[in-house]
Amino acid sequence: MTPKGFLFSTAEAAIKYPGRKDLALIYSNNEAVIAAAFTTNKVKAAPVKLDIKKAASGKGQAIIVNSGNANACTGKQGLKDASLTADMVASELRINPELVYVCSTGVIGTPMPMERIRTRIPELIDNLGISSMKDVARAIMTTDTFPKIVHKKVKVGSRTGCVAGICKGAGMICPNMATMLCFILTDIAVEHKTLGRILVEAVRQSFNRITVDGDMSTNDTVIVMANGTTGNRPITGKSEAYQQFRKSVHDITYELSKMIVKDGEGASKLIAIEVKGARNEKDAGTAAFAVANSNLVKTAVYGNDPNWGRILAALGYSGATVKEENIDVFFGKLKVVNRGVTTGSDEEAAGIMKEKELKITINLNLGKASFNVLTCDLTEEYVKENATYKT
Amino acid sequence: MTPKGFLFSTAEAAIKYPGRKDLALIYSNNEAVIAAAFTTNKVKAAPVKLDIKKAASGKGQAIIVNSGNANACTGKQGLKDASLTADMVASELRINPELVYVCSTGVIGTPMPMERIRTRIPELIDNLGISSMKDVARAIMTTDTFPKIVHKKVKVGSRTGCVAGICKGAGMICPNMATMLCFILTDIAVEHKTLGRILVEAVRQSFNRITVDGDMSTNDTVIVMANGTTGNRPITGKSEAYQQFRKSVHDITYELSKMIVKDGEGASKLIAIEVKGARNEKDAGTAAFAVANSNLVKTAVYGNDPNWGRILAALGYSGATVKEENIDVFFGKLKVVNRGVTTGSDEEAAGIMKEKELKITINLNLGKASFNVLTCDLTEEYVKENATYKT
Numbered sequence: 163m164t165p166k167g168f169l170f171s172t173a174e175a176a177i178k179y180p181g182r183k184d185l186a187l188i189y190s191n192n193e194a195v196i197a198a199a200f201t202t203n204k205v206k207a208a209p210v211k212l213d214i215k216k217a218a219s220g221k222g223q224a225i226i227v228n229s230g231n232a233n234a235c236t237g238k239q240g241l242k243d244a245s246l247t248a249d250m251v252a253s254e255l256r257i258n259p260e261l262v263y264v265c266s267t268g269v270i271g272t273p274m275p276m277e278r279i280r281t282r283i284p285e286l287i288d289n290l291g292i293s294s295m296k297d298v299a300r301a302i303m304t305t306d307t308f309p310k311i312v313h314k315k316v317k318v319g320s321r322t323g324c325v326a327g328i329c330k331g332a333g334m335i336c337p338n339m340a341t342m343l344c345f346i347l348t349d350i351a352v353e354h355k356t357l358g359r360i361l362v363e364a365v366r367q368s369f370n371r372i373t374v375d376g377d378m379s380t381n382d383t384v385i386v387m388a389n390g391t392t393g394n395r396p397i398t399g400k401s402e403a404y405q406q407f408r409k410s411v412h413d414i415t416y417e418l419s420k421m422i423v424k425d426g427e428g429a430s431k432l433i434a435i436e437v438k439g440a441r442n443e444k445d446a447g448t449a450a451f452a453v454a455n456s457n458l459v460k461t462a463v464y465g466n467d468p469n470w471g472r473i474l475a476a477l478g479y480s481g482a483t484v485k486e487e488n489i490d491v492f493f494g495k496l497k498v499v500n501r502g503v504t505t506g507s508d509e510e511a512a513g514i515m516k517e518k519e520l521k522i523t524i525n526l527n528l529g530k531a532s533f534n535v536l537t538c539d540l541t542e543e544y545v546k547e548n549a550t551y552k553t
Numbered sequence: 554m555t556p557k558g559f560l561f562s563t564a565e566a567a568i569k570y571p572g573r574k575d576l577a578l579i580y581s582n583n584e585a586v587i588a589a590a591f592t593t594n595k596v597k598a599a600p601v602k603l604d605i606k607k608a609a610s611g612k613g614q615a616i617i618v619n620s621g622n623a624n625a626c627t628g629k630q631g632l633k634d635a636s637l638t639a640d641m642v643a644s645e646l647r648i649n650p651e652l653v654y655v656c657s658t659g660v661i662g663t664p665m666p667m668e669r670i671r672t673r674i675p676e677l678i679d680n681l682g683i684s685s686m687k688d689v690a691r692a693i694m695t696t697d698t699f700p701k702i703v704h705k706k707v708k709v710g711s712r713t714g715c716v717a718g719i720c721k722g723a724g725m726i727c728p729n730m731a732t733m734l735c736f737i738l739t740d741i742a743v744e745h746k747t748l749g750r751i752l753v754e755a756v757r758q759s760f761n762r763i764t765v766d767g768d769m770s771t772n773d774t775v776i777v778m779a780n781g782t783t784g785n786r787p788i789t790g791k792s793e794a795y796q797q798f799r800k801s802v803h804d805i806t807y808e809l810s811k812m813i814v815k816d817g818e819g820a821s822k823l824i825a826i827e828v829k830g831a832r833n834e835k836d837a838g839t840a841a842f843a844v845a846n847s848n849l850v851k852t853a854v855y856g857n858d859p860n861w862g863r864i865l866a867a868l869g870y871s872g873a874t875v876k877e878e879n880i881d882v883f884f885g886k887l888k889v890v891n892r893g894v895t896t897g898s899d900e901e902a903a904g905i906m907k908e909k910e911l912k913i914t915i916n917l918n919l920g921k922a923s924f925n926v927l928t929c930d931l932t933e934e935y936v937k938e939n940a941t942y943k944t
Binding site: 202203204205206232234235236237239269270271272380457458461462464465467469470471472474475477478479484486487499501502503504540541542544545546548549 | 593594595596597623625626627628630660661662663771848849852853855856858860861862863865866868869870875877878890892893894895931932933935936937939940
């Protein structure tokens with residue numbers, strides 16, 4: 163199921179190496195309402211700088227995206243290259259260049275192979291409609307092991323629309339966002355401000371609550387395009403369909419972010435961390451991320467080792483207010499730490515850890531705030547992948 | 554060369570497993586002046602809580618230290634056990650229990666095997682003088698691969714004294730300090746406040762500027778004992794020998810901290826990171842630690858991959874003020890990034906990375922502040938060691 167009024171194509175541009183589709187185009191038949199969220203890293207890739215400016219208009223019609231090269235740390239030439247890419251696509255499509263967004267992911271610091279991209283653009287446009295949204299999801303993969311796509315139906319009055327999202331993730335995943343590109347497309351008409359508000363909230367509840375390795379990328383981008391092909395009256399905060407539409411975007415970003423963590427570089431397990439009983443949400447988040455980013459916790463989970471002491475150590479240095487003698491820790495439903503000391507159930511805990519998904523619940527017993535973070539374990543495979551990613 | 558007036562012994566208490574010396578005693582023939590620094594982790598091990606109280610007196614005569622069990626997250630029983638250990642040693646030595654410090658390192662959350670420790674204490678005291686300071690350094694190793702010891706001669710007037718330090722490190726090494734125990738002994742008399750000030754400064758310049766995995770331990774302790782056997786007039790800030798003594802403590806802590814990083818769990822390379830040209834020292838430190846703790850930077854160094862883009866990404870998310878277009882990066886003396894863009898010398902850089910020590914210099918070109926951090930690479934071996942440390 164794909165939102166109506168969008169066309170897709172992919173091409174081989176041999177950006178990093180030949181033999182794979184590494185260039186994709188997303189095109190809406192008409193000018194769409196767009197909202198976007200970008201990395202908060204101070205070092206931003208050229209296409210991110212470009213798109214931030216374009217997104218201010220709230221309008222868009224096409225997204226050209228490549229894997230293999232991030233076009234980050236490429237100076238003025240990088241900015242020229244990103245602009246030129248948008249211009250070339252716009253010229254072929256005969257639309258305003260301001261409506262064309264550019265997204266890149268891959269190696270940092272290497273100039274874009276512009277000639278190879280240029281020669282593929284006519285083909286991309288000629289082939290629009292031949293590829294599926296899933297083909298685009300596949301073309302934007304870097305170290306991902308599977309394409310990530312989620313879609314939802316939404317009833318708007320008598321009509322039925324569709325919201326679909328794709329993303330790529332894998333490494334360098336940390337709030338806010340990740341080496342993460344996400345495109346959400348819908349044929350439902352949505353008023354611009356409403357769309358922006360929904361996106362910001364959804365990102366905060368999903369992509370900003372996952373971490374693979376604590377590294378935040380220069381290229382993170384989430385773009386949502388609503389082209390209104392369904393023909394409904396644009397959704398606002400007062401529309402009957404508002405809640406259902408909002409929920410579909412939240413569900414899509416949450417499910418995609420979960421997929422990203424499951425597919426974390428070298429990951430063998432998904433770890434869901436919930437900190438509750440914190441004095442306030444900031445503390446809960448700080449504590450949850452300290453545990454989620456601890457290499458010692460992540461390797462212990464990998465090794466099925468109920469080494470909860472590392473969790474307490476991470477809570478202790480997190481900066482959040484904690485009292486050792488108040489802390490409870492659960493693995494699944496099993497209490498392993500009661501008020502700061504062992505419950506003597508490590509053997510049973512080791513059994514629970516053998517599952518592919520581990521829920522760690524931490525109750526600080528100091529207040530009522532809570533925070534959830536998804537992460538994955540740290541394995542030899544992560545080291546192997548990242549020791550030789552570039553070369 | 555060992556400071557005069559100190560005796561050492563070691564014993565096998567099978568704390569984690571049998572067949573190794575895991576208990577050690579350091580004893581000064583007379584009451585010594587002591588100063589100490591402890592972990593800033595809010596979750597502190599029982600012996601740390603105990604020693605913090607004792608150190609307020611500025612006096613000490615013995616340190617009993619064990620590996621294999623950290624006596625952390627062990628609740629009230631843990632505190633009782635730590636106190637009892639000090640009491641038992643004091644009773645056998647016939648000294649005031651307030652003069653006996655207890656240090657532990659090893660697994661968190663497991664009760665101390667007190668019976669096995671108790672039965673070894675008479676032997677420890679009987680054997681005082683049989684072991685060397687290096688034997689103690691060996692007994693406190695956990696995942697360390699070599700004992701760490703440094704000594705310096707210091708001239709005080711017509712006399713010559715000695716300062717010697719031992720430590721254990723390996724994993725969970727991050728400021729402030731680490732799973733790190735360090736004992737510095739000297740036969741030179743030093744006034745208490747002067748000793749305290751020198752220690753704080755030395756720790757700030759050494760142990761607080763190293764990181765292995767970003768995890769900070771619950772047990773970090775540095776104790777310096779000055780027993781005055783040399784017979785000099787106690788050194789104060791005004792003494793002629795002050796600078797030389799101060800330098801010897803700084804050199805010892807710096808050399809020991811470098812050994813800790815070299816011996817980081819699974820480490821194959823030492824990485825020295827210098828950030829200069831920062832607006833202020835806080836920014837320089839924040840930036841340096843973000844690079845030093847980045848798993849992506851550490852794996853790239855392991856793989857001899859000059860992926861400097863990961864360095865720029867880490868600087869960008871560090872929170873420090875940076876301007877991409879101002880940043881220079883050097884590997885050794887080779888400039889790899891000039892004003893935010895590549896110098897095209899990646900191939901040469903890859904060659905430099907094959908050395909066992911890599912110096913990464915980052916000039917933010919925004920001000921005059923600088924900061925140095927030592928770290929190591931991240932390898933499959935780190936993951937292996939930490940996935941199965943407890944079980």
